Amino acid sequence: MPKFTVKENVDFKEQNTATHYLEFTEGPMTNVAFTFGKIEFLGEDEEGNGKINFDYHLLSIPESISLEEQKDEIESHIGEVLKVLLEENLTKGGDNETGNDDPIQSVEGRDVSQEGDSLSEG
Secondary structure (H helix, E strand, O other), rough: OOEEEEEEOOOOOOOOOOOOOEOOOOOOOOOOOEEEEEEEEEOOOOOOOOEEEEEEEEOOOOOOOOOHHHHHHHHHHHHHHHHHHHHHHHHHOOOOOOOOHHHHHHHHHHEOOOOOOOOOOO
16 A cells, blocks of 8 residues: 555645645555545445445546546555554544544554555654
């Protein structure tokens, strides 16, 4: 999974009212910026894996990336980010250092390492 960072939304205020956005910092989706919309938990599948449905809003895509041709890959990467954010928040018991349940604040300024889902300071 490529690295990403969470940034305060000062660049895309006219496009999106979210206070923060996420941006990939390396890998095939570098400089793709996005926010999450509605996130819906759908229960578990037969193997006990949680299933979710989510909306996202693309704020910026480099010219080198074709939304039409790479939509599935973009969605897969964004889904992996959501997985990491949820796992990080659940690992902390749904509460982070700031005393709230905002998963964006709990990982602000962190990156996801290329080798897996572990988080490292960024």
